[in-house]
Structure formats: C-alpha cells, structure tokens
Amino acid sequence: MALEHGNTFFDHKHFLKSLTRLPGVYRMMAGDGSVLYVGKAKDLKRRVSSYFTRAQNRRIQLMVAKIQGIEVTVTHTEAEALILENNLIKSLKPKYNILLRDDKSYPYIYLSADEFPRLAYHRGKRKAKGRFFGPYPNAGSMRETLQLLQKLFPVRQCDDSFYSNRSRPCLQYQIKRCSAPCVGFISEEAYAEDVKDAVLFLEGRTAEVIDGLVARMEKASSVLAFEQAARLRDQIAALSRIQEKQYITGERGDLDIIACSQKGGSTCIQLFLIRHGRNLGNKAFFPNTAGVDNEGEILSAFITQYYLGKQIPAEIIVSHPPDDRALLEEVLSLEAGRQVNVRQKVRANRAQWLRMAMQNAMLALDAKLASKAGMRDRLEALQRGLNLDDTPSRMECFDISHTSGELTVASCVVFDSNGPLKTDYRRFNIEGIQGGDDYAAMTQALTRRYTRIQSGEGVLPDILFIDGGKGQLHAAANVLEELAIVGVLLVGVAKGPDRRAGMEQLFLLGEDLPIILPADSPALHLIQQIRDEAHRFAITGHRQRRNKSRKTSVLEQISGIGAKRRQGLLKHFGGIQGIARAGIIDLERVEGISRTLAEQIYAAFHEE
Incomplete structure (x- = not known):
C-alpha cells in the first residue's frame, strides 16, 4: 500500500483514513523517492498516526516535515514485522534510523573433517564439512585462541595444499607446534586424541581435558616414560593457567x-x-x-x-x-x-x-x-557550521556549579586540535557575590581568567563557549569588552526547548536567531563534548569544595586544632557528624586532645 510521493504537500489525514490496523512495516519517503525512515508496528494506523498527532522531539519534527509519502507492508505478526524492518534498514540505510555500521561477518575457528583434521581461521558462510567454533568478536581474539591451541595441542593449522606436498616436517614440528601428520610422525589414533582435546577445550570443557591428561601422565609415569609424563605435566600446567585467565567463574553456557x-x-x-x-x-x-x-x-x-x-x-x-x-x-x-x-x-x-x-x-x-582524526573532522564541521574563516585551534568553555547558591565554583576547560588539554583546565572559587547569581559568577570567573591571559600567563582561545543563553553571553561580552579583548568568537550554548541532547541552540553575539545544527552533526557533537566536560569539571570542583567545607570548617575555627589533630578526630569518629555527636569524655580519648580542647570542641558544635 503506498501514496505517490513527489514535491507536493503530503496529506497525512487522507492517508490515515484508509490505513489498516494490522501489524506491518512502514517506510517514510522523501520527495526524491529516498527512504527517510523504516519502522515496525503492531497496529500500523495507531503507530503512523502518532507521528502527526503527538508532540515530537526536534529530530522527528525534521523528518516529518520532509515526508512526501508513506509506504506500508502488512505482515502476519509483529515478530515478522521486526524481521522485515531489520532487512529493510540494512538494505536501504535510511537517514533517520539507527544504523549499525559494522555489518561484517565474524570470524570462527574451523575444524575440518579430514582424516587428519586441521584448525583454521574462517570468515563467511559456514558450509564446509566440519565444525565451527565462535563467533569471535574480532580476528585478533580468534588468532590468539589459535596460537593457544598450537601450544597446547599439536594439531596442524596448515592449508591442504601445503600439507599434501610435504616430504619432511616443517618448522612447526621443530618448535613443537605440530605433530607432523603430513610425514607420518604420528598415528591416526594419537592425532585423534589431540583433536578430541582441542574440541573439548573449544567447548569449554577444560576440566575434562585436564582429567584425561592427568590419567595419561600417571600412566606414562608408571611405565617409566618420564619424558612423555613431563610433557603432559607441562601441558596440564599451561591449561590450568589459561583456565584461570579465560574462564568466567560459575559460567558454563553461552x-x-x-x-x-x-x-x-x-x-x-x-x-x-x-x-x-x-x-x-x-x-x-x-x-x-x-x-x-x-x-x-x-x-x-x-x-x-x-x-x-x-x-x-x-x-x-x-x-x-x-x-x-x-x-x-x-x-x-x-x-x-x-x-x-x-x-x-x-x-x-x-x-x-x-x-x-x-x-x-x-x-x-x-x-x-x-582521536586526532575524529577531532579534525569535528573541527572542520565546526568551521562550516559557524561559518568561520579558519579551523579553530583552541576553544574554551565555562560553566558554573553551586548548591542553592552556596560554595559556587566556575570551571574552564580547554580543547585544542588534539582534544581536551587538561593541563590548561582551571577552576575558580567564586566569592563576594549574591548566592545563585550565575551572571555575577560568570563575570568574576571570566575576569580572573582573561586578566591573567592579558598579562601574559596564557593564550587566548579562538572560540569561547558559555554554557547558557543570551544572558550569560552578554555577561561574557561585557568582560571581554572591559579587558579590550578582540578576535574571540563568543558562543552561548543553550539546552533548547525541552532540554534534550541534540536540540542545543547556539547564540552568537549580535544575532537575534540561534544557530541550530542537525542532531547528527559532528560540529554539534564536539560542542556537546566540550560543554559536558566543563559541566563535569565544575560539578567535581563544587563537590570537593563542599566536602572540604563540611569536614573542616568547624574544626578549623577552633584554636589549637591543627591538621594532625583534625585528621585524628575525623579518623576516630568516622567524620564530622561523629565528632558533633561525641561527648567531652569521648573527645578526650583521642590522642592529642586535652580536657580543655575537648570542652572547646564540644562547645563549638553545641553552642546556640
């Protein structure tokens, strides 16, 4: 079922009137015939209607604005719809769907069905006769397992053409990584024993392998075959070490x-x-x-x-x-x-x-x-997004953190072409302002920061990001004007109408309307990263200041209580609350606390 798509307005009301309530898959189409989005539904009419009747986030709003047609495929069940949706997403790669970029087949270890089987790397369809073990998350982990198998069980890993044309054993035999079945150095029965142990190992049944090797070692010792017993002993020790390293405690399944x-x-x-x-x-x-x-x-x-x-x-x-x-x-x-x-x-x-x-x-x-490559792409996208003449090489971002206006801390984080430049991060304890006045806090932090830079203690950024809207932006502009700083682009980063990530509004000084970058823009991702890092750094600093204040503010005001005695009190009572609850006799029991000091501490915590 479909509606013709073109450059005309899409009449969704007319379309919805005839839409079925059966399960199925829907495809949102653009004017050029490309697929914008593929979705599944238990009830097609109710699901598709929701795009036009409910309040949607900005990403969905942008998509809906581009819809010129909707195509649907009815299925028997919702489960069938999910499978079809998955196939269509993989083949069509719609712009507004979540896409898993890595869709490669994963590597397996292959055990052939030959008279003398081989272990080998395999990727692709598993049609050959034999057994497959895996999948492994990547080729590296699979190769590591093959190397372990070579050390533990001397089963050949060479390809068939190499194996068929040997007249003497290869280097793998010399270094004890293969038993040389190619030249008849091992019987079929003994080789089958090694293959069996390798399979048990790959199946996670290492304990059975070890038990079998122990029995064989004891048998070899009893007949005085000490060299063979020693080899089996080393094999058991190696398997035990690997078992400790690789196996998940108490888990035996997939x-x-x-x-x-x-x-x-x-x-x-x-x-x-x-x-x-x-x-x-x-x-x-x-x-x-x-x-x-x-x-x-x-x-x-x-x-x-x-x-x-x-x-x-x-x-x-x-x-x-x-x-x-x-x-x-x-x-x-x-x-x-x-x-x-x-x-x-x-x-x-x-x-x-x-x-x-x-x-x-x-x-x-x-x-x-x-990563440098990712950072370079983001910087170039930022240059385009903000219409800059050059790629920015240094960016700073400020944020404010406090609890109900108390113990305010401002953060400054710095990014360059390689990413975060943590050696240049700075925090500012804000003093002398009315609690909760973020504009005044921002003004104080920026003034302190850029006064030092103007005196030669640092480098000016190309872009200064301020976490906030027009108010914070104008506060920052006043500071830069007061310090006669020019050439720095000021950008206010506001959360947007519903404070969702991906809906940020970028305010530039002198511009009435904000810049709104697409949610998947690398430039926006960079700005989000810088803003989030400034937020994290500010909150961390505020928490440290708050914890320090709670732990030491009262004790520091008591004459005769130095750092060593403070530490002793805090350790003895488990924190400031324990000290506050303690009586004079309890306080006296702490090393270095006299009766007089104990009375002073008690009074400090209990005075009206």
Missing part, C-alpha cells in the same frame, strides 16, 4: 554482555562474547544513532541488526532495558530455535561483568572522541 554509553553526541556499544564459559573477547561499535539519545531504543535497534542472521546465545545481558524486550525475545527465540532471554537486572558476578562492559564502553568512547 551469553553476551552488551553495554551502551553516550557522550558528546556519540554512542559506543561494547559487546562481550562468552561461549561455553570462555570469554572470547570484546568489540566496540559506534552506531549512527540519527540523534536518538534513548539507550533502550539504541540497544533494541542494535540487538535486532546484530543478531538476526547470526548465531544467537541463550542469554543476552544489557546495560539498559531495550524497547520491546518481549518482542525481541520472541523473535530471537524463533531465529535460534530455542529460548533466548534478554536481561538487564542481574546480580553478583554478572553485575560485575556488566559494570566491566560499561567501563569499557565509556573508555572506548573517550578514546574515539579524543
């Missing part, structure tokens, strides 16, 4: 751990693969989220695009609850031919693995944001 992290307008999904209880490694993905900042929606799209058509584990642990979890479990179970569970609330060891995956996602995202 599961994946997926964590999603967002920062500076970018998203990282970290995937850990556990097969037969073995940690096969991890892989970072950086999907194009088309401005979507909901982790559940992103994870739902990732799981669908990544797993359909691939091997699916029995369990998937996620950092955020994905949208339509029940539907995902239904479709994945149908695809796998068995029950597949998607879980977010986990405990004990699994909670630790999830935290580990989350930490890896954040670290990978930080590394990507700090």
Whole structure:
C-alpha cells in the first residue's frame, strides 16, 4: 500500500483514513523517492498516526516535515514485522534510523573433517564439512585462541595444499607446534586424541581435558616414560593457567554482555562474547544513532541488526532495558530455535561483568572522541557550521556549579586540535557575590581568567563557549569588552526547548536567531563534548569544595586544632557528624586532645 510521493504537500489525514490496523512495516519517503525512515508496528494506523498527532522531539519534527509519502507492508505478526524492518534498514540505510555500521561477518575457528583434521581461521558462510567454533568478536581474539591451541595441542593449522606436498616436517614440528601428520610422525589414533582435546577445550570443557591428561601422565609415569609424563605435566600446567585467565567463574553456557554509553553526541556499544564459559573477547561499535539519545531504543535497534542472521546465545545481558524486550525475545527465540532471554537486572558476578562492559564502553568512547582524526573532522564541521574563516585551534568553555547558591565554583576547560588539554583546565572559587547569581559568577570567573591571559600567563582561545543563553553571553561580552579583548568568537550554548541532547541552540553575539545544527552533526557533537566536560569539571570542583567545607570548617575555627589533630578526630569518629555527636569524655580519648580542647570542641558544635 503506498501514496505517490513527489514535491507536493503530503496529506497525512487522507492517508490515515484508509490505513489498516494490522501489524506491518512502514517506510517514510522523501520527495526524491529516498527512504527517510523504516519502522515496525503492531497496529500500523495507531503507530503512523502518532507521528502527526503527538508532540515530537526536534529530530522527528525534521523528518516529518520532509515526508512526501508513506509506504506500508502488512505482515502476519509483529515478530515478522521486526524481521522485515531489520532487512529493510540494512538494505536501504535510511537517514533517520539507527544504523549499525559494522555489518561484517565474524570470524570462527574451523575444524575440518579430514582424516587428519586441521584448525583454521574462517570468515563467511559456514558450509564446509566440519565444525565451527565462535563467533569471535574480532580476528585478533580468534588468532590468539589459535596460537593457544598450537601450544597446547599439536594439531596442524596448515592449508591442504601445503600439507599434501610435504616430504619432511616443517618448522612447526621443530618448535613443537605440530605433530607432523603430513610425514607420518604420528598415528591416526594419537592425532585423534589431540583433536578430541582441542574440541573439548573449544567447548569449554577444560576440566575434562585436564582429567584425561592427568590419567595419561600417571600412566606414562608408571611405565617409566618420564619424558612423555613431563610433557603432559607441562601441558596440564599451561591449561590450568589459561583456565584461570579465560574462564568466567560459575559460567558454563553461552551469553553476551552488551553495554551502551553516550557522550558528546556519540554512542559506543561494547559487546562481550562468552561461549561455553570462555570469554572470547570484546568489540566496540559506534552506531549512527540519527540523534536518538534513548539507550533502550539504541540497544533494541542494535540487538535486532546484530543478531538476526547470526548465531544467537541463550542469554543476552544489557546495560539498559531495550524497547520491546518481549518482542525481541520472541523473535530471537524463533531465529535460534530455542529460548533466548534478554536481561538487564542481574546480580553478583554478572553485575560485575556488566559494570566491566560499561567501563569499557565509556573508555572506548573517550578514546574515539579524543582521536586526532575524529577531532579534525569535528573541527572542520565546526568551521562550516559557524561559518568561520579558519579551523579553530583552541576553544574554551565555562560553566558554573553551586548548591542553592552556596560554595559556587566556575570551571574552564580547554580543547585544542588534539582534544581536551587538561593541563590548561582551571577552576575558580567564586566569592563576594549574591548566592545563585550565575551572571555575577560568570563575570568574576571570566575576569580572573582573561586578566591573567592579558598579562601574559596564557593564550587566548579562538572560540569561547558559555554554557547558557543570551544572558550569560552578554555577561561574557561585557568582560571581554572591559579587558579590550578582540578576535574571540563568543558562543552561548543553550539546552533548547525541552532540554534534550541534540536540540542545543547556539547564540552568537549580535544575532537575534540561534544557530541550530542537525542532531547528527559532528560540529554539534564536539560542542556537546566540550560543554559536558566543563559541566563535569565544575560539578567535581563544587563537590570537593563542599566536602572540604563540611569536614573542616568547624574544626578549623577552633584554636589549637591543627591538621594532625583534625585528621585524628575525623579518623576516630568516622567524620564530622561523629565528632558533633561525641561527648567531652569521648573527645578526650583521642590522642592529642586535652580536657580543655575537648570542652572547646564540644562547645563549638553545641553552642546556640
């Protein structure tokens, strides 16, 4: 079912009148016939209607404004719609869908079905006779496993043409990485024993391998074959070390751990693969989220695009609850031919693995944001977005943090062409202003910062970002004018109407209307990263100042209480609250606190 698309106005009311309520897939079409967005629905009419009747975020508003037609495909079930949606997203790559860029096939370890089987790297369709183990998250982790197998079990890894034309053993035999079946140095039965052990290892049944090797070692010792027994002993020791390193405590099945992290307008999904209880490694993905900042929606799209058509584990642990979890479990179970569970609330060891995956996602995202290539692209996009003559080489951003107007701290973060320049970060404890007056706080911080720079203590930035709208922008402009600073572009970064990431408004001095960059703009992502870093640095400074004030302000006012006695009191009573509750006799028990000092401390905490 479709509506003709062209350059005419799209009459959605007329279209919706005849739209079915059956499940299916819809495609939003642009005037040139390209697909803007592909979605699924349990009830097509209700889902498509929502785009035109509900308040939507700016990303959806932009998309809806471009719609010139909608095409739908009816399916029997919602699960069938999800599968079709996934296929269409992969083939059409619509602009407003979340897209998983990395859609390559993943590597496996292949064990051939030959008389003397070989272990080999395999990527692609698994049609050859034999067994496949994996998938591995990347070629590096797969190669590492092959190298381990070479050390533990001397099963050949050479290709068949090399194997068939040998008249003498190769170097792999010399370094004890192969038993040379090519020249008959090992019997078929003995070789089959090594292959069996390798398979058990790949299946995660290392304990069985070790038990078998122990039995063979004891048998060799009993018949005085000490050289063979020593080789088996070393093999057992190596397997035990690997088991400690690679195996997940208490886990013997297949599961994946997926964590999603967002920062500076970018998203990282970290995937850990556990097969037969073995940690096969991890892989970072950086999907194009088309401005979507909901982790559940992103994870739902990732799981669908990544797993359909691939091997699916029995369990998937996620950092955020994905949208339509029940539907995902239904479709994945149908695809796998068995029950597949998607879980977010986990405990004990699994909670630790999830935290580990989350930490890896954040670290990978930080590394990507700090990469020179990514930074260069963002700076060039910023130059275009703000219509600058040159690419900016130095940027600063200020932010203010306080609690109900008290203990205000201003932060200044600096970015250059390589990313954050943390050695140039500065914090300013704001004093002498009315609590909560962010304009006055911003004025004081900027004055202190740029007075020093004008006196030769630093370098002026090309762009000065201020976290806020026109009010903060004019406060900053007054400071620069007072200090006779020219050539610095002032940009106010306001959150936008509903304070959602991706909807920021950029105010330039003297311009009435803000600049609004697309949600997927690399320039906007850079500005978000700089703004978020200034916010983090300000909050950290404010918390440190607040904690210091709470811990030491009262004690520092008491004559005779120096740093050593303060530390002793805090340690003895576990903090300032414990000291406040303590009596005079309790205070006397602390080393270095006399009766007189104890009375002074008690009075300081209990005077009206």
